[in-house]
Amino acid sequence: MLYRTFVLCILVRNTWSSSWKSEVEEGSKVHFPPWFKFGSATASHQIEGAWNASGKTPHIWDVFAHTVPGAISDGSNGDVACDSYRLWREDVKMAADLGLDFYRFSISWPRILPSGFPNHINEEGVRYYRELMDGLLEVGIEPVVTIYHWELPQSLQDLGGWTNPLVVDWYADYARVLFTLYADRVKTWITLNEPMVFCEATYTLGSHAPGILSPGIGNFLCNRHALLAHAKAWRIYDQEFRHKYHGKLALTNNLLWFEPDEGHGDEVAELVRELGAGMYSHPIYSKEGGWPPVIEKIIAERSRRQGYPKSRLPPFTKEEIKFIRGTYDFYGFNYYTARLARWAKPGEVLGKWPHFGTDELNISLVVKPEWKKSPLDWFIIYPEGIRRQMKWLKRKYGNIEIFIMENGLANIDPRLDDTDRVDFYREHLRQVLLSIYEDGVNVTGYTAWSLMDNYEWIDGYHSKFGLYAVDFSDSERRRTPRASAFYYSSVVRTGSLVLPATYTSYTASSSKNALSYITIVINFMLALSLIK
Template identity: 30%
Template sequence: MGFPKDFMWGGATAANQCEGAYLTDGKGLSTADVMLASKHGVPREITDGIDRNSFYPSHQAVDHYHRYKEDIALFAEMGFKCYRLSIAWSRIFPNGDDHEPNEEGLRHYEEVFKTCAEYGIEPMVTLSHFETPLGLLKYGSWANRKVVDFFLRYCRTVFTRYKGIVRYWLTFNEINVMSTKPWMAGGIVVEDEQTTMAAAFHQFLASAKAVQIAHEIDSDNKVGMMYNGHVAYPASPDPEDMQATLDFTHKMLFYCDVQCRGYYPNHKLKEFERKGIMIPMQEGDAEDLRAGTVDFISFSYYMTHTVGKKTDMNFQGLNGVKTGYKNPHLATSEWGWAIDPMGLRYLLNLLFDRYQLPLMIVENGLGAIDKVEEDGTIKDSYRIEYLRDHILAMKKAIDIDGIPVMGYTMWGPIDIIAASTGEMKKRYGFIHVDVDDEGNGTHNRTKKESFYWYKKVIESNGENLTW
């Protein structure tokens, strides 16, 4: 009983939210690099170039690019077994369509992965985490099939370079965000459904072919998909509310259906037929989708939604999608996200029952405003309580329901900029970084109370959750 002996405890970051050094060592611009800072609750402005008088949070972030050795040493002190991180595609191919890779970028990540290995930390690498090379916008980004080949050139390059160093890969971060925030998911500027569904198909195809290439290069490679863990409860037993909840589930999970089963579900094909949406499938593509199904499912989990007959299914936003309902049984975070540990167990069961594949929680955490005390300490018991309750729910899914959970990498072990707004005040980490929303600060790292708690959790393999 309890967590498996080889359970992968750790944390997760994204290159565009932690690295900074946005043009260092030959890196090109990405979509994340042209997203301006915004105040909480206000969508971030997007430009196709750089306004030198504006503040772009990703340009310096928390400077993990230069301080990765210090940060990984701190992760190792907590006892990490796994570090989920991403490669910035535009560090390897600065324009996305370059014929040759950037050696300095390749060398940087090689050093990062070797540093992980020194501490016995298994890297799990996301190939595309919300940062499409800006140079690909001239093609229409993922709406253009040519981008599939550019992505596969990048994949083959890193699979070959890091053979034997990296064994776990994820193709596209939160791939279903294509339906809620297409710019983030794939650099899509024209957001009509025909364009976004064509872009989603090209990512499905790219992922399937990447899986095949990864297995060809190294049979030890395991390639997973990454789902933004949207899951919903019906607002009431009203049959219309129940149907709306099923519609919501279909809308979100069809991405998993394609990547795990290798084909589009019937309900989605009928929807496309009704709407006149054409999927740009060519000869051989259906076979590639089936041949390139993923080895495991990874997902983020922050909240559950409540859905009913008044829900508009045309969602926008990254995580806090508007459904028209609030769950009166749940508390919310400072950012209005429902806090629902039991929902994690529910989602683990839903995904395993549906796909019968190993699962891994690669994002789960609490964004909050932390207070630095006069003595320099940060007492974040609210974060400990949140994580404890979710780990207990995960443990029940393993012990009671028999769900094969590979690991848990909380988001994010060190404070990083927020994906949707770029702010620093929304902090997730066990490690505080001295930077504010305008990028001012020393960048010094400080251990929070939760740092020492998570160390005990890992040492006890999830059995000691007290603080």
């Protein structure tokens, strides 16, 4: 009860801040359209645990954490994580308590196909995801499924992983199995999560599993094969499943927003945008297809100067360009941070995230001093970047549907009074509203990362993104809602950035916002019920 009162006081205090009152005065600018969807997300390795149970075999992150000293900052692993393999009903309840329209989660490749191939389908794994999906559907929450969130079976990595061209067929076979098993339940699919990260952080920086440092070679092979794998899965669904299930598919890109540093023109920032967003978007979303021409030209010329007989960026054939182009139903977009771009100084070292191959362009990334900082050195807070990135996507690829699949704040403090995260969500959602009403961007959904604290890859349990705090010292992995869970639940339930307590009525123009004062009070109490 004390905690309920504490959270209420925090949020009421925020409600009456000047910035919140200015939003109230702007009326409809704080209301999302009635068709806009809200959700939250997790990934299998980050929450499930049961790493070697119920027929599952190791994937690259299991092996990486267990065998590479110092690979994970706190020396931890995902063996138990949030124990969601056992506690999935708790996850469903949290999603229901928040009032989510959808819950995005991923399927672990080796939990379904222990050998990596479809010669044997693990029925225990199949049952786990089926029960999770059915549990969500029973409470009116749509399951949004990521087919690949970095969990390549180690058996396939031993054969070359994403640098082996056969991975395109291996992945396509896996995707077909999932479509066959779950397409009747799943209407929104993510083929690949953040290929920029699983290619660049692995091969350009060597920091992610499987930790193979091969800048300028391995990352480009991975990039090429990931795009072909995505396209093949999309075409399998399109030809074999769409007519019956009418679902949507796309990959999801993690895009940093880039602006020019002081004294530099926009061309330097535009080059990095093409290296980051363009490399993983232009082949799919542009009218002409293929690599971004400016990047293809630069790397070909640089390869020749370095003595390579061919470009290190393998070109697509005409058939491959046609095969990849147009393989989307929306644009999946993850956004966290931003940087300024400038030409590198002589001898400047560009080998740390987020310098994902910017040495190819001789460009350095820096931070604007006035941008907000988080407790993590890489995580600079720039809410305007999410709007500007979506506007850039619209300019480059037309008014395609954009679905924000991840956005959230990391901190290292487990406290429940996470007003910094409340502010982060409010400020970014404000930019999303401006994208809709001012820029005419066709953005249809928003996903808060993440539903709960989890295993954050090389950060282990150090970084905390959760709407719900997880006590990793507790054998039952107790989940407790933070202040941000209260706030996000209010946004989801009312379709508004402002807490229900700030209104006595809403306009009846939107069915999602046509709430009487009594309904507001009821919603207020429902949100409080999150806090047990």
